[in-house]
Amino acid sequence: MGGGNPGLRFFLGTHQPDWLARTAVPLFVSHRRLAHRKTLPRAAGMWALDSGGFTELSMHGEWRTEPAAYLTAVRRFSDEIGNLAWAAPMDWMCEPWIVQNTGLSVAEHQRRTVANFLHLRHSAPDLPIVPVLQGWELGDYQRCADLYEKAGIDLAAEPVVGLGSVCRRQATGEAALIVAALADRSLKLHGFGFKTLGLRLAGHRLASADSLAWSFEARRKPPLPGHTHKNCANCLPYALAWRTRLLGSLPVWHQPTLDGLPEAA
Numbered sequence: 001m002g003g004g005n006p007g008l009r010f011f012l013g014t015h016q017p018d019w020l021a022r023t024a025v026p027l028f029v030s031h032r033r034l035a036h037r038k039t040l041p042r043a044a045g046m047w048a049l050d051s052g053g054f055t056e057l058s059m060h061g062e063w064r065t066e067p068a069a070y071l072t073a074v075r076r077f078s079d080e081i082g083n084l085a086w087a088a089p090m091d092w093m094c095e096p097w098i099v100q101n102t103g104l105s106v107a108e109h110q111r112r113t114v115a116n117f118l119h120l121r122h123s124a125p126d127l128p129i130v131p132v133l134q135g136w137e138l139g140d141y142q143r144c145a146d147l148y149e150k151a152g153i154d155l156a157a158e159p160v161v162g163l164g165s166v167c168r169r170q171a172t173g174e175a176a177l178i179v180a181a182l183a184d185r186s187l188k189l190h191g192f193g194f195k196t197l198g199l200r201l202a203g204h205r206l207a208s209a210d211s212l213a214w215s216f217e218a219r220r221k222p223p224l225p226g227h228t229h230k231n232c233a234n235c236l237p238y239a240l241a242w243r244t245r246l247l248g249s250l251p252v253w254h255q256p257t258l259d260g261l262p263e264a265a
């Protein structure tokens with residue numbers, strides 16, 4: 001295990017950028033939710049930026065956002081919102097239905113993911129853009145890690161390495177195997193879209209994770225007592241209660257840090 005996990009950091013996913021100012025709990029917000037806003041909130045806690053690639057590739061079969069425009073946006077969010085822990089690159093997910101949608105191969109998605117990261121990192125070395133591993137089979141992920149290494153990126157030295165295309169199968173042994181193999185390379189992994197079952201299975205090998213699952217759950221349920229909205233799919237008290245339940249349900253060996261502030265190294 002190489003020293004054990006100092007504590008999983010959990011980023012609560014939200015569609016509501018205003019929450020950045022309303023809670024110090026770490027948040028995960030999509031570029032798509034922030035891009036068109038004239039004014040931005042000031043973050044009360046740390047947060048991470050999702051590039052919105054899953055939506056973009058699902059809708060268009062390609063990235064329609066230009067890298068330069070994405071970098072301009074990340075810089076603005078970093079300056080105006082503050083406390084940006086890291087930002088995802090414009091990566092290419094490898095779920096079979098996404099690969100089918102783009103008409104490309106897994107290998108080509110990986111090549112483009114690495115090329116985009118290198119471009120963003122080179123163009124804006126001061127911005128916290130993180131490398132993301134994409135693939136489908138375990139061997140794919142190993143090859144993707146090798147692509148970064150061959151390009152001169154020391155993944156073990158990176159503060160965050162994203163793990164993509166796993167969230168929809170996170171409760172499987174296959175997902176646990178992929179996480180374990182990559183954690184064995186001493187990578188500080190962020191599990192995109194990891195929630196209860198995935199965290200129970202593999203959370204002890206992850207450095208961080210994010211999830212919006214609470215919102216989908218809330219959409220199908222009546223609102224909390226006393227809440228006047230139709231459901232709690234965009235409700236901060238609901239989301240915070242879900243987060244507390246989720247984190248409290250994890251085995252003690254990966255109880256997360258509960259504060260929203262970066263730990264001292």
Ligand SMILES: [Zn+2]
Nearest residue numbers: 224227232235
């Ligand atoms: Zn509510």
